[in-house]
Amino acid sequence: MFLDPFDHHFTPIVPLSSGAGTTLPAAATVAGLSASSSSGTRFNNSVQYTGSFGGLTVRLEHALGEDAQDASRGAASGAGVSYAGQHLLAAGAYTRKQTLEGYENTAWIVGGGFKWNGIVAKGGVARERQDTAALGVLETATRFVGAAMPVAPAVVLTGGVYRTDYDSAVGGGRRDLYIASLTYSFSKRSNVYVEFDVNRYDGLLVPASKQRRQRGISLGLMQSF
Numbered sequence: 001m002f003l004d005p006f007d008h009h010f011t012p013i014v015p016l017s018s019g020a021g022t023t024l025p026a027a028a029t030v031a032g033l034s035a036s037s038s039s040g041t042r043f044n045n046s047v048q049y050t051g052s053f054g055g056l057t058v059r060l061e062h063a064l065g066e067d068a069q070d071a072s073r074g075a076a077s078g079a080g081v082s083y084a085g086q087h088l089l090a091a092g093a094y095t096r097k098q099t100l101e102g103y104e105n106t107a108w109i110v111g112g113g114f115k116w117n118g119i120v121a122k123g124g125v126a127r128e129r130q131d132t133a134a135l136g137v138l139e140t141a142t143r144f145v146g147a148a149m150p151v152a153p154a155v156v157l158t159g160g161v162y163r164t165d166y167d168s169a170v171g172g173g174r175r176d177l178y179i180a181s182l183t184y185s186f187s188k189r190s191n192v193y194v195e196f197d198v199n200r201y202d203g204l205l206v207p208a209s210k211q212r213r214q215r216g217i218s219l220g221l222m223q224s225f
Helices: 025-029
Strands: 046-053 056-063 076-084 088-098 104-116 119-131 137-152 155-168 171-185 190-203 213-223
Touching (some): 088 119
Antiparallel strands (some): 046 056, 088 104, 104 119, 155 171, 190 213
């Protein structure tokens, strides 16, 4: 995720990946963990094009559906553009898909940032719209900002704030996420990390346990391929 301050490393936590386009829309009312604005992390059966023109990168994608009776069901299309200059960053993307049940999902994201003296700051706005049978139109809007900065050789501190507003025919809710991580890199492909996050829920995003605040911590080893 070009705009995500955490570079797509905490997809189950950060609300920019596990969208209603790839999971059950009703999951957004469970605890906010699936209330995102991205339509998911990937599409199956897809054909992609990537073109680089200096600091500008253009990406196009189309994913074939898996319904033998209707090729449009399960199909998806997307387009994105990003710019990475010496100090400035900017990007935007749009996706549209149809679920296997025939309901439309659309999502877009725009944002930017800057690089200075080893610090990389990013922010943006994302929105998602999902048609459903039971809950009408589900909509989520996420605003986010964050930054990563080196604090020692091979050690990077990253922090971010994400606010997701959820709305449906039966009501709405809000999730606020505050997250920070410390990463030590052994190489370009391997690192260890520790992450701490705090979630706050309101409205329909309050889980059945009525717990309005939740804290989490994780420690792990990450290997990139």
